[in-house]
Amino acid sequence: MKRELLRIMKMPLYWLVIGGGMTIRLVFAYFDRLYRQDSFWNSFADFWNKIGAFTMAVLILVVLIRLFSMDREHGVQDVISSTMLGRRNLFLYRLFAVVTGACIGVSVLAAANTILSALFGQGIALNNEWIMAFLTRTGIALCGSVGLSVVAGAICDISKSQPVTLCICGIPFIISIFVNADVVRPFELFWFFRYGFFTELMRGRLLQSMLGFWVIWYSTILVLALAIAIAKRKERKEL
Amino acid sequence: MHLLRAEWKKLRTFREVWVGYLLGFAFLSFSIYMEKDSSSLKWFGVQQNIYAYGATLTAFLIVIGLSHIFCYERERNTICLIRTAKNGLMDSYVAKIVLTVQYCAFVIAVIGILSIVVNGYRFGFADALGKMTEGVYFEEVPMSNLAYCIVQYVFLFLGALYFAGFVLIVAVIAKRSAWVITICGGCYIAFLGYYYVGQIQDNWLGRICNFLFQYGFSGFMLQESYSRLSATSVMPWGDWEQIWKPILFVIVATTFEFAAVWLLWKRKEQR
Numbered sequence: 001m002k003r004e005l006l007r008i009m010k011m012p013l014y015w016l017v018i019g020g021g022m023t024i025r026l027v028f029a030y031f032d033r034l035y036r037q038d039s040f041w042n043s044f045a046d047f048w049n050k051i052g053a054f055t056m057a058v059l060i061l062v063v064l065i066r067l068f069s070m071d072r073e074h075g076v077q078d079v080i081s082s083t084m085l086g087r088r089n090l091f092l093y094r095l096f097a098v099v100t101g102a103c104i105g106v107s108v109l110a111a112a113n114t115i116l117s118a119l120f121g122q123g124i125a126l127n128n129e130w131i132m133a134f135l136t137r138t139g140i141a142l143c144g145s146v147g148l149s150v151v152a153g154a155i156c157d158i159s160k161s162q163p164v165t166l167c168i169c170g171i172p173f174i175i176s177i178f179v180n181a182d183v184v185r186p187f188e189l190f191w192f193f194r195y196g197f198f199t200e201l202m203r204g205r206l207l208q209s210m211l212g213f214w215v216i217w218y219s220t221i222l223v224l225a226l227a228i229a230i231a232k233r234k235e236r237k238e239l
Numbered sequence: 240m241h242l243l244r245a246e247w248k249k250l251r252t253f254r255e256v257w258v259g260y261l262l263g264f265a266f267l268s269f270s271i272y273m274e275k276d277s278s279s280l281k282w283f284g285v286q287q288n289i290y291a292y293g294a295t296l297t298a299f300l301i302v303i304g305l306s307h308i309f310c311y312e313r314e315r316n317t318i319c320l321i322r323t324a325k326n327g328l329m330d331s332y333v334a335k336i337v338l339t340v341q342y343c344a345f346v347i348a349v350i351g352i353l354s355i356v357v358n359g360y361r362f363g364f365a366d367a368l369g370k371m372t373e374g375v376y377f378e379e380v381p382m383s384n385l386a387y388c389i390v391q392y393v394f395l396f397l398g399a400l401y402f403a404g405f406v407l408i409v410a411v412i413a414k415r416s417a418w419v420i421t422i423c424g425g426c427y428i429a430f431l432g433y434y435y436v437g438q439i440q441d442n443w444l445g446r447i448c449n450f451l452f453q454y455g456f457s458g459f460m461l462q463e464s465y466s467r468l469s470a471t472s473v474m475p476w477g478d479w480e481q482i483w484k485p486i487l488f489v490i491v492a493t494t495f496e497f498a499a500v501w502l503l504w505k506r507k508e509q510r
Contacts, residue, residue: 170420
């Protein structure tokens with residue numbers, strides 16, 4: 001488990017994606033400081049709405065879940081799955097490593113956003129409400145990121161293909177960004193796209209209406225993805 | 240010919256291609272179904288389909304389908320084997336480029352035929368050969384409704400090749416299909432977002448974005464660049480007489496892209 005986590009931490013792309021996200025935030029913070037001082041701290045609190053959510057989505061779908069398709073890419077899938085701990089245990093270790101990687105990613109992004117905002121926001125009046133709003137949204141984004149990494153990891157393990165996972169998990173994420181919340185009604189197709197694929201949570205927003213339904217929905221998705229992935233891992237050995 | 244057949248066979252083994260086809264077909268069916276309310280627009284409505292869903296669906300299928308073909312040999316470590324064969328690099332490059340052209344033609348033919356046939360079936364083909372009276376990008380086009388629809392899909396094909404060239408360049412550089420999908424898909428979505436909401440910005444950043452959109456692949460896929468580059472200074476629409484300009488531009492740009500792919504493909508990896 002520790003080795004899998006270290007493998008993630010040693011990936012240059014992991015830090016490159018986080019660095020890319022923070023560079024964009026730096027540019028925005030600089031321009032906010034110059035031209036939009038009245039909404040500077042509002043942008044700080046709203047970090048997860050766009051930059052943070054996108055960075056985390058790229059981090060999970062492009063970097064973290066590669067752990068599950070690596071064996072197949074290198075042609076060692078059959079050998080690994082024939083070992084004693086190479087099936088369910090390895091899957092769970094990797095899942096834990098991916099979830100931990102996502103949590104570290106959220107923490108680093110939140111810390112970097114705070115530091116950047118503190119640096120550029122010197123002299124601009126700060127309201128305590130914004131700090132509380134940012135902390136609350138960070139917590140919600142953390143839940144969303146953990147959920148997406150579990151589901152994406154399970155799908156990647158089932159399909160053994162990162163591009164397939166990118167299609168299945170990335171498209172609902174993108175569609176969700178484009179769907180106008182005022183236009184969709186409950187139980188419509190786009191309503192599910194808007195709220196049903198972790199994007200809303202990753203953007204730091206709580207699902208306010210029909211909370212009970214969404215708890216059941218997300219629990220079902222998570223349990224189903226995990227159950228299928230574990231069942232598939234138990235299939236007959238090839239070697 | 241054998242190589243080309245092998246490339247097609249290889250393409251069929253990529254799992255993401257089948258998932259892409261499935262999602263693409265669902266999206267196309269949904270889009271055509273949603274078009275039922277705009278049947279009153281008749282052929283004018285069909286002509287708008289390209290930027291309603293045709294271009295985006297084409298871009299999606301190109302990114303999913305072509306992101307892997309130049310990464311496959313490096314992923315499987317067979318690139319050294321290709322290098323040892325006589326003309327191995329050149330032959331495989333030609334096969335991959337022909338596959339790209341055929342794949343783009345296939346995708347656009349499916350979307351175009353389905354769109355024209357389903358919509359034509361809804362309101363009838365009676366006016367299909369009638370003279371085109373209304374258009375968004377060109378004031379007057381001397382051809383029938385159906386012919387203009389087909390011409391638009393040919394324009395989309397040229398734009399798709401332009402985009403495919405970009406995908407191949409990124410694929411040769413990035414060498415990993417997940418990154419190619421993210422970078423190329425992200426670029427297309429960014430330009431699509433700019434096309435819908437960003438064009439009101441009139442500062443230096445807006446002008447750079449406008450330039451990139453106008454001369455980039457998305458402008459040609461969304462048909463906007465064909466009218467912009469053929470427009471004379473007085474007219475807000477494109478001038479049909481000047482349509483050769485954007486066509487020439489897109490062909491030259493695509494040729495440069497394919498040449499760049501060759502230069503990147505044949506370079507030796509530094510170890």
